[in-house]
């Protein structure tokens with residue numbers, strides 16, 4: 083018998099008003115791993131009220147930034163203490179390998195540490211005033227009540243990019259994790275409580291997008307929505323947020339080009355082209371799923387990739403020999419299968435994969451074989467649409483200009499990569515690539531100090547780095563006249 087996990091509102095762990103319960107399953111074998119209370123609009127309204135009260139009347143926004151940073155450091159300590167438990171929960175919930183979840187937990191502790199450390203480093207600045215006998219200063223203040231909405235692919239990592247800056251900036255908030263992967267989010271709220279964050283500052287509601295998420299986006303009492311998820315959901319949120327001209331920060335999808343020039347280090351480029359996509363079964367917003375390969379090495383490159391892909395071991399994320407786990411859900415498996423079927427109909431060639439595995443041990447999980455499509459052209463849906471699964475499309479190019487033109491031919495602009503040993507060519511390329519993050523001879527590396535976000539339909543705003551903290555602040559100009567005088571105009 084599982085204990086039903088609760089929502090966290092105003093410092094109390096509560097069942098939802100409806101008493102509805104959701105079961106959470108392991109995507110590796112569909113076993114029920116948890117039961118959680120199902121929040122809805124009534125619970126969300128209560129959470130918003132608690133956050134509003136804590137912002138308007140509580141101590142958190144007025145505490146020194148140093149003190150908030152100290153508490154956020156404690157959260158990082160607690161994440162490190164409970165790293166193994168958190169990693170196991172994440173792997174159970176998402177199917178990703180335990181090793182990947184352990185990396186995630188190290189990254190997450192790092193995100194809390196980074197923001198704890200910069201919490202009190204920006205005390206505002208004095209600006210030159212052209213008006214005599216005045217002092218002008220510009221300061222940053224918390225924005226208010228924030229709604230934080232997260233996806234299922236990196237449940238706690240994406241949450242940490244929002245929770246840590248929202249806390250150190252002095253906001254109060256309501257977080258809504260994806261309804262299919264809430265387990266590590268519930269655990270982090272236990273740690274936030276243990277670290278001593280006052281009641282009402284951090285609230286957690288556990289429910290669907292069209293109830294809890296919509297209530298947050300539509301509320302007149304929420305000042306900011308920070309959302310990570312799909313483009314269509316992001317557009318809904320933009321519309322809903324207009325009700326009170328809420329600030330929005332959107333981290334949306336990607337279809338990320340990875341350009342391989344013939345003068346790149348061949349073996350490393352092959353290896354990193356695979357790493358750039360197949361971790362977490364390709365369910366990564368920045369996955370380098372659009373491979374652009376220079377014609378002179380195309381066939382050799384494809385052969386090398388295919389040989390390696392055939393050896394990728396699918397299985398239980400808790401088995402040390404597993405390299406790739408399942409997709410997140412039956413619904414998502416159908417989506418990826420349809421995407422591949424469509425690619426075949428469009429004329430792309432399946433070089434490897436293109437179906438579910440036949441291994442009897444994998445039939446209870448949502449597995450899909452790592453897949454490579456060749457003979458792709460930029461007008462195909464498989465090249466333009468985000469699969470959010472283990473699928474690479476390969477296009478050929480002959481000139482640098484063509485490579486850049488293909489790379490930029492997308493509604494997305496999240497990330498991209500260039501592989502070459504010609505450093506001048508590399509710099510020329512990245513200067514023209516319309517993406518929020520570009521890598522030269524690397525792919526998918528990121529760290530808390532550097533901003534993350536997208537051009538075009540990949541989003542609005544930035545997470546991580548100092549810009550990621552700015553999203554959670556308002557800027558105020560304070561002008562002090564030291565020698566007021568009458569004008570005698572009226």
Ligand code: NAD
Pocket residue numbers: 231232233234235236240258259260261289290291292294295296299310311312313315316318319333334335336366367368468470496536540541
């Ligand atoms: P999704 O848009 O379906 O859901 C994301 C979250 O939004 C979930 O919590 C969901 O319940 C909620 N939601 C759904 N409808 C809503 C509504 N009407 N109002 C408010 N909230 C609503 O996305 P997903 O399937 O969970 O995640 C996959 C997507 O996330 C992919 O497109 C991926 O590229 C993107 N993603 C982007 C980044 C990034 O950094 N740019 C990172 C991770 C994932």
